[in-house]
Amino acid sequence: MSDKKEIAETLSGCTEKIFYDEPMSQHTSLKVGGNASALIVVENEDRLIQIIRRLREAEIAYLPVGNLTNVIVRDGGYQGVILLMSGLNKIEYQQIPGSGHFIYAEAGASLARVVGISDESGLTGLEFCAGIPGSVGGAVWMNAGAFGREMKDVIAEVSLLTDCGRKVTLPKDEISFCYRRAVLPEKAIILNARLKAEKGEQGRIKEKIREIMELRRKKHPLAYPSAGSVFKNLPGLPAGRLIEEIGLKGKSIGDAEVSPQHANFIVNKGNATASDILTLIDFIQSKAREERGVNLETEVVIIGEDQCRRN
Ligand SMILES: Cc1cc2nc3c(=O)[nH]c(=O)nc-3n(C[C@H](O)[C@H](O)[C@H](O)COP(=O)(O)OP(=O)(O)OC[C@H]3O[C@@H](n4cnc5c(N)ncnc54)[C@H](O)[C@@H]3O)c2cc1C
Structure with a gap:
């Protein structure tokens, strides 16, 4: 059981961006869910490390989240601390001689920005993320995918904070992926990812993004709150x-x-x-x-x- 007083004492001096008894219905894309004991907007890695260390010592449950576009919070709420990663949102195009072209993005950056920056930089390969409303951390954790491609096809490396507060960077070949899940150490928090792309032709990239957005508008019920696809497809049967x-x-x-x-x-x-x-x-x-x-x-x-x- 973690109540407001215990969390406040545990995290004293760690962050000002903490909200107690926070209605999760205001944060989930489905607009449902009871209150979290506390929700913290994570501002930077150093603060996150300090917060995790204190929560672990006090044995208070916590969960990192991105845009909450794939989460249902039950009506009784979440007893623990929701860590909203939105403050970790740096994103940039990197050209690494001998290695190629990458988008480096912190976990809280949106996939919309990943698509926007790769488009601006004339990079192809990440267009499939267009219209997926999640964050980079959520997309990596879920191995999000669409139109025949998944995050596993573009991840070059992922940096994590392990539950004992250690930062590690895993190259793609040290991560297993399955349908809508990256198999990462239990309780790990994704800090950032480097996504691989190729140089492409700008007109074609824009056209591909436009087509994908058009297909989504046609196929998906975007007028109402949802969490996207609720069930996993069965082999050979959506x-x-x-x-x-x-x-x-x-x-x-x-x-x-x-x-x-x-x-x-x-x-x-x-x-x-x-x-x-x-x-x-x-x-x-x-x-x-x-x-x-x-x-x-x-x-x-x-x-x-x-x-x-x-x-
Ligand atoms: C209209 C709509 C369309 C969608 N279309 C698609 C689609 O085409 N393809 C698809 O795959 N999904 C789709 N989704 C679902 C969802 O957007 C994706 O799964 C997305 O990747 C989730 O990202 P998020 O940031 O919202 O994650 P959240 O919902 O916040 O979290 C999802 C999971 O990831 C974990 N997580 C989040 N951030 C971190 C982190 N930094 N470290 C560790 N764990 C973390 C959470 O604990 C949780 O278990 C759609 C959703 C909607 C509403």
Whole structure:
């Protein structure tokens, strides 16, 4: 159990950017979720190292997050400290003689900026990130991907803070990747990544980004809050198609709805709670099991407590 007083005492003097009992519904892209005991906007690496050391010593739970576009926080909230990495947002084009062209980005930088800077610098290879609303740290952790490419195809190296406060840099070949997950040391915090790109032709790069954004606007229900694809695709069968085939497009519980536009998206039509969304997820999984004998695994990360806390 970590309450405000314990966290305040533990982190005394570490940061001013700390918000207690912070409603996560104001931060998640789905606009749901109870309160976090505390949320810290991480300002720089030195402060982060100090914060982690103190939280570890006090055995207070913590979780690094980027833009919270792939996280569902349960209605009972998160008992611990959410570390919002948005203050670590430096990003630059690097040309390294003999090695090639890279975008170096800190974990809190948005993928939108990665795409923007690679476009401005005439670099190709990162266009697939266009329209993914996450941060670099979240995208690396999730091995985010679209249109046949994933982060693993572009990562050159990743720097981490291990849970004992040590900084390490792992080259790509020391990291395993699987479907929507990079296998990194438990509790590691991604600090930055160097992404590989190639010199390209500016007109073509712009055109590719435009096409991708156009496809996303057509395919995705962007008018409502969502967390993108909820379920992992099955081998040879996109989860959205399966959900459509078992008749659940448009199915709703409270204000949570299986998008009529793209069945792997659950949208918040206004006042959905995390519980509405999670009940809908359970319902879809049960129906997929009963009717097709398959297990639909969630791609979204689910955190927090079910019941409202009583302090
Ligand atoms: C409209 C929409 C479209 C989307 N389209 C796609 C798509 O095409 N492809 C795709 O793959 N995803 C897609 N997503 C999902 C999401 O945007 C991606 O998974 C994205 O990479 C998550 O980044 P984030 O910064 O929001 O991570 P968060 O949601 O904040 O976190 C996700 C996970 O990463 C961990 N994490 C975040 N930052 C760090 C860090 N610095 N160190 C360690 N762990 C960290 C968190 O603890 C959590 O477990 C979409 C989402 C939406 C809403």
